[in-house]
Amino acid sequence: MKNPRTILLADMESFYASVEVAGNPSLQGKPVAVCGDPKRRHGIVLAATKEAKAFGIKTGMAAGECARLCPDLVFVRPHMQEYIKTSLALTEVFEKFSDRVAPYSIDEQFLDISGCEKLFGNAEQTALQIIEKIWETLQIRCRVGIGENPLQAKMACDCFAKKNERGIFRLSHKNYAEHTWPLPIRKLFGVGNRMERNFFNIGVRAIGDLALLSRESLKARWGINGEVLWLNAHGIDYSKINSLGPKDQRKGVGHSITLPRDYRHREEIDTVLLEITEEVCRRARALNKVGRVANVYCRGADFDLPTGFSRQKRLPEPTAMTMEMYPLVQKLFYEHWDLRPIRALGVSLTGLMDFRKLQLSLLEDKEKKIALSRTMDLIRDRFGIVSLFRLSSLTPGGLLFERAGKIGGHEA
Amino acid sequence: MHIIAKKDLLFEVFSVVQRALPVRTPMPILKGFLLEAKKDEFLVIANNLELGIRAKLDDLKIIKTGHVLIQEKFVDILRQLPDQYVEIEMDPESLRIEISSGKSNFSLYGIDPDEYPAFTDEKKWSSWTCLHFTSKEFLNILKKVTFAVSQDESKPAFKGILLELLADEKILYALATDTYRLALYEKEYIIESGVKPFRLLVPGKVLIEIAKVIEDSGDEIKCYFEENELIICYKNFIFSSRLLSDRYPDLKNVFPASQSTTIWVNTEMMIKMVQRATLLSSGPSQMITLRIDDEFIKISAASELGIMNEELLLENKKGENLDEIFLNAKYFLDFLRNFDDDVAHIEFNGSVGPCIFLQDKRKGDNPFLYRYLVLPIKTEKNVL
Numbered sequence: 001m002k003n004p005r006t007i008l009l010a011d012m013e014s015f016y017a018s019v020e021v022a023g024n025p026s027l028q029g030k031p032v033a034v035c036g037d038p039k040r041r042h043g044i045v046l047a048a049t050k051e052a053k054a055f056g057i058k059t060g061m062a063a064g065e066c067a068r069l070c071p072d073l074v075f076v077r078p079h080m081q082e083y084i085k086t087s088l089a090l091t092e093v094f095e096k097f098s099d100r101v102a103p104y105s106i107d108e109q110f111l112d113i114s115g116c117e118k119l120f121g122n123a124e125q126t127a128l129q130i131i132e133k134i135w136e137t138l139q140i141r142c143r144v145g146i147g148e149n150p151l152q153a154k155m156a157c158d159c160f161a162k163k164n165e166r167g168i169f170r171l172s173h174k175n176y177a178e179h180t181w182p183l184p185i186r187k188l189f190g191v192g193n194r195m196e197r198n199f200f201n202i203g204v205r206a207i208g209d210l211a212l213l214s215r216e217s218l219k220a221r222w223g224i225n226g227e228v229l230w231l232n233a234h235g236i237d238y239s240k241i242n243s244l245g246p247k248d249q250r251k252g253v254g255h256s257i258t259l260p261r262d263y264r265h266r267e268e269i270d271t272v273l274l275e276i277t278e279e280v281c282r283r284a285r286a287l288n289k290v291g292r293v294a295n296v297y298c299r300g301a302d303f304d305l306p307t308g309f310s311r312q313k314r315l316p317e318p319t320a321m322t323m324e325m326y327p328l329v330q331k332l333f334y335e336h337w338d339l340r341p342i343r344a345l346g347v348s349l350t351g352l353m354d355f356r357k358l359q360l361s362l363l364e365d366k367e368k369k370i371a372l373s374r375t376m377d378l379i380r381d382r383f384g385i386v387s388l389f390r391l392s393s394l395t396p397g398g399l400l401f402e403r404a405g406k407i408g409g410h411e412a
Numbered sequence: 413m414h415i416i417a418k419k420d421l422l423f424e425v426f427s428v429v430q431r432a433l434p435v436r437t438p439m440p441i442l443k444g445f446l447l448e449a450k451k452d453e454f455l456v457i458a459n460n461l462e463l464g465i466r467a468k469l470d471d472l473k474i475i476k477t478g479h480v481l482i483q484e485k486f487v488d489i490l491r492q493l494p495d496q497y498v499e500i501e502m503d504p505e506s507l508r509i510e511i512s513s514g515k516s517n518f519s520l521y522g523i524d525p526d527e528y529p530a531f532t533d534e535k536k537w538s539s540w541t542c543l544h545f546t547s548k549e550f551l552n553i554l555k556k557v558t559f560a561v562s563q564d565e566s567k568p569a570f571k572g573i574l575l576e577l578l579a580d581e582k583i584l585y586a587l588a589t590d591t592y593r594l595a596l597y598e599k600e601y602i603i604e605s606g607v608k609p610f611r612l613l614v615p616g617k618v619l620i621e622i623a624k625v626i627e628d629s630g631d632e633i634k635c636y637f638e639e640n641e642l643i644i645c646y647k648n649f650i651f652s653s654r655l656l657s658d659r660y661p662d663l664k665n666v667f668p669a670s671q672s673t674t675i676w677v678n679t680e681m682m683i684k685m686v687q688r689a690t691l692l693s694s695g696p697s698q699m700i701t702l703r704i705d706d707e708f709i710k711i712s713a714a715s716e717l718g719i720m721n722e723e724l725l726l727e728n729k730k731g732e733n734l735d736e737i738f739l740n741a742k743y744f745l746d747f748l749r750n751f752d753d754d755v756a757h758i759e760f761n762g763s764v765g766p767c768i769f770l771q772d773k774r775k776g777d778n779p780f781l782y783r784y785l786v787l788p789i790k791t792e793k794n795v796l
Contacts, residue, residue, distance in 0.1 A: 292696065316564040316565075316566055316567075317696075318696065327566060328566075353695060356791055356792055357695075357697060357699060357738065357789045357790065357791045357792075358789065358790045358791075359592050359697055359740060359787065359789050360592070360764070360787035360788060360789070360790060361591045361592055361787065362589065362591045362592070362594060362663065362666060362785075362787060363591050363661070364591075367790070
């Protein structure tokens, strides 16, 4: 039997807000909310400092409601590029402690520090050094969950480390049940609204209730997902940190847009679908990948009557060429669209594989088309996304110019 | 309508006609079989608007004439009926169809066939251009090319198989391609009087279904056609196919005049070797690597599971050695499986040029020329 591993999950407190405060010391100690343009649909809170949270400000709240709760609240517009840069800087700090670092989200990263005791002391001592180092270099408060696997680390962080003064908590197979079983079921990693409701229906309210059911009964009821949740309730997780790395494991690239206004005409929708497809293919090409499946996502505009769909179809052959993917995207969309106004659209390319081989064709010069795409990508990388664009982006539906200079739909 | 028939005979007919039932259709009426009892013959028809099949049965007792549409389920019922005879009686008022066999009785709801598309009338097509084949000949033509047809919705023309007769060549061409490989079968054809040169694009799916029905025998096959329809008569069956009107490029001349390497290998051993390689060939392209030196053809394949290598002694060789060529193993096997010589003749044109399989029997007593072209896969190694 191998020695138990030691896994850390480091989570940044109010990440976007912390980055803003760190970059502008005058905000120190004030209630701050990072928020999109309040006049537009993106006007919701993306992050709030703990001073703001004390007033009841929560992530996802509309700007107007926040102003009512806390009249002194300082609104800051998001700077996505800055957050990405900071996230990469975080990884650099973590890599000083371990060579097995896996970013889990923009503000959470896993570290496997097994075998590093001689260098940094025990897990708590290491966690403390990490917290100090992050504060020193980036002025962001960091909390660390410790466990014998990624699941325990995540649970330790979300359920305990975030709530205690030190910002450190350790779970192990020994104490997992004692600490987590009394918690409500929705605190269990992997349980969302839907599963919480399902569990309530069978009388499971706490994590311990779930743990005491039989593994087989959960598997019978919810398949693999049920079994995984049962394992989660017991603190069992077989994944490894080096296998969590996102770099080569990407299964797909996708992009979706919340439209600035509701779209209802075919020309407008076509234009945006093409712009999104181009963006998705460009990203796939940047990774030197091709995808096998095209997915289209759409959400209806009417809040009271939520409509929409997400459909996918296999491409005739793996591709990352915009004009090979676009006809299928269009076909999928128009096969399923109910003709109601659209609020959001998304396209993704999944089943990614390395682009290493190309079946030659009798009738078209694929290599030439690929070379053309690559050249277009190079031009855009160097001179910006609006330096070379499809003419349709100039039509009323086009969003390219509006979106140029944004990341994830928020100001860069 | 009221008939009594032998169950096995009836089932045989339905199992053929069933091939023309649509898989998905916006027209529910096409989901059934049209039954037509006339004075001295009984007809069963199905039609998916691309392919229609009409079967005639006369070895049965017709008590009362009439016609009705019966649901698809009837085939399953027929298969499981207990007795060797089946009696079918339809009430023209209620369209209720009573099916009895032994002590078993089914009562199905029939459908009024008024809206059912009409099957092209014999009077109409009997004056069209007609080609004659034996079923053996015809089946052979189909098998030699159908596997290469495209399944890709975005290339409608290539979902068709081209049948072409040129004015002065006395040669019938059958050609299919999915743009990555191409099969071309040329057969001497004695032009009957009244047959003008033609160029027909027949849906690949139709010919694939027909090839499953016709037998390797001396039965006669007659093909009648005009601008947008093809009628094939075989035994007691009539197949009616829509012809495609998509533009189809002239691809008969894609075969290069010269080649850098020519080899002869044992077909059976080559098939087995490639099959073994496909166990480890990777990805949807099923890529294998071939190398040819003075004595051997060497094959290798690799996937995340591991690698395989094998070599096969050449029967003969002309031209240069071949360093390395990457090919889709499926394309390779598709041809070899439809190939009936002990020794296969394969030509190469360097590592990124087309690879050609050849069967030249133009001097035999049943002269034909069969060629198959496969384009290789380009990889990082040969500069993508």
